[in-house]
Amino acid sequence: MTITMYDLAGAEVDRRFSPFCWRSKMALAHKGLAVETVPWRFTEKDTLPRPNRGRVPVIIDGDQVVHDSTAIADYLEERYPDRPSLFGGTGGRALTRFVQNWTETVLQTGLFRLVVLDIHRHCASQDKPYFRRSREESLSATLEDVVCDRQARLPEFRASLNPLRRTVERQDFVSGSSPAYADYVVFGAFQWARAISDFEVLPADDPVRAWRGRMLDLFDGLARRAPAYGD
Amino acid sequence: MTITMYDLAGAEVDRRFSPFCWRSKMALAHKGLAVETVPWRFTEKDTLPRPNRGRVPVIIDGDQVVHDSTAIADYLEERYPDRPSLFGGTGGRALTRFVQNWTETVLQTGLFRLVVLDIHRHCASQDKPYFRRSREESLSATLEDVVCDRQARLPEFRASLNPLRRTVERQDFVSGSSPAYADYVVFGAFQWARAISDFEVLPADDPVRAWRGRMLDLFDGLARRAPAYGD
Numbered sequence: 001m002t003i004t005m006y007d008l009a010g011a012e013v014d015r016r017f018s019p020f021c022w023r024s025k026m027a028l029a030h031k032g033l034a035v036e037t038v039p040w041r042f043t044e045k046d047t048l049p050r051p052n053r054g055r056v057p058v059i060i061d062g063d064q065v066v067h068d069s070t071a072i073a074d075y076l077e078e079r080y081p082d083r084p085s086l087f088g089g090t091g092g093r094a095l096t097r098f099v100q101n102w103t104e105t106v107l108q109t110g111l112f113r114l115v116v117l118d119i120h121r122h123c124a125s126q127d128k129p130y131f132r133r134s135r136e137e138s139l140s141a142t143l144e145d146v147v148c149d150r151q152a153r154l155p156e157f158r159a160s161l162n163p164l165r166r167t168v169e170r171q172d173f174v175s176g177s178s179p180a181y182a183d184y185v186v187f188g189a190f191q192w193a194r195a196i197s198d199f200e201v202l203p204a205d206d207p208v209r210a211w212r213g214r215m216l217d218l219f220d221g222l223a224r225r226a227p228a229y230g231d
Numbered sequence: 232m233t234i235t236m237y238d239l240a241g242a243e244v245d246r247r248f249s250p251f252c253w254r255s256k257m258a259l260a261h262k263g264l265a266v267e268t269v270p271w272r273f274t275e276k277d278t279l280p281r282p283n284r285g286r287v288p289v290i291i292d293g294d295q296v297v298h299d300s301t302a303i304a305d306y307l308e309e310r311y312p313d314r315p316s317l318f319g320g321t322g323g324r325a326l327t328r329f330v331q332n333w334t335e336t337v338l339q340t341g342l343f344r345l346v347v348l349d350i351h352r353h354c355a356s357q358d359k360p361y362f363r364r365s366r367e368e369s370l371s372a373t374l375e376d377v378v379c380d381r382q383a384r385l386p387e388f389r390a391s392l393n394p395l396r397r398t399v400e401r402q403d404f405v406s407g408s409s410p411a412y413a414d415y416v417v418f419g420a421f422q423w424a425r426a427i428s429d430f431e432v433l434p435a436d437d438p439v440r441a442w443r444g445r446m447l448d449l450f451d452g453l454a455r456r457a458p459a460y461g462d
Contacts, residue, residue: 091316102333
């Protein structure tokens with residue numbers, strides 16, 4: 001049975017840019033599960049299946065509703081144990097949390113301050129006031145002020161990727177010789193950025209960019225086929 | 232049969248401060264293997280069993296000589312598969328590399344710039360000229376200049392621990408509900424700092440400090456019993 005997933009969309013209904021939704025879409029593909037996505041906007045909190053926390057992804061699998069990308073990954077691993085593992089064992093599951101915490105405190109935070117104005121530009125018109133107000137409040141600055149010196153901040157952002165860079169220099173994927181959920185967590189952040197911004201954050205010769213290319217090739221180019229900028 | 236391990240010592244023979252040696256000592260204890268350490272100084276490159284790269288740890292296990300902490304962990308996991316796993320599966324082993332790369336590019340780099348002068352102070356007298364010359368060359372500054380503003384740099388260092396902090400806030404160990412090699416990699420860096428410096432890098436209420444306390448309690452207080460500063 002096809003799984004339904006509520007997926008953040010921009011002004012263009014096909015432009016899907018939530019890093020958390022990308023984690024889940026890649027995880028579903030990894031498990032070989034068919035999914036039908038429902039485009040959703042920030043201001044449509046009432047349309048989500050319950051329970052939810054007013055955010056996507058939310059999936060419906062038969063009579064199960066699961067919300068939150070981390071809960072979805074755990075659910076898929078337990079519900080579909082005979083399909084390829086997302087974690088590669090108990091150790092992998094625990095350490096995936098470290099990768100996720102790095103992604104959320106370093107990578108996504110850094111990217112956000114580079115592309116937040118581009119997100120606003122791609123938001124559906126009904127979402128724009130909500131997005132600007134909520135983000136400017138949390139940033140204590142206008143979106144324009146946050147990004148105005150982004151070119152100058154790029155070297156620092158790139159340096160912050162050193163743990164990832166050294167890893168994918170030495171093995172094909174964060175998870176080793178083949179990709180798993182830790183890769184999808186990190187990749188979700190890059191796919192988010194490239195879905196809404198033509199500001200290329202990775203230099204051409206960066207091993208992180210080569211890894212991103214390998215991720216874009218997965219599942220018959222699932223992420224590469226989606227509307228986005230650059231390679 | 233007892234394993235022999237060459238272990239970096241300071242001016243006091245019992246002060247063992249190499250982060251890489253601490254990784255291996257904790258890994259040996261995790262596997263329940265008896266070890267006899269041989270104190271070693273930076274300038275005793277000729278005394279190491281071969282093959283080696285002029286650095287410790289080096290272990291001798293029967294007729295096997297293994298050097299480099301990462302190779303030692305892999306060796307122990309393969310040679311003693313029936314003892315508690317250091318990685319918790321293939322996924323865990325691969326993701327441990329990410330934790331290690333974070334430790335080496337963020338944590339150890341940050342700590343080094345806080346405590347490098349304290350390392351010099353604790354070096355054996357025959358090691359001091361070598362240590363100062365090699366480190367000042369790589370830092371392009373005197374050891375005194377590197378640490379002179381360390382108090383001011385502490386907030387930035389503490390912020391760099393966010394991925395670790397968020398992880399050990401939510402689970403007892405980096406590796407989940409019980410410790411494994413990823414914990415020993417991260418812990419080795421903190422044990423290195425506390426072995427040679429009374430400059431406390433963690434505030435009392437930091438979840439990272441609580442985790443460090445749990446690590447110090449392991450194996451009947453193996454690391455807590457060693458000569459060091461603070462808790």
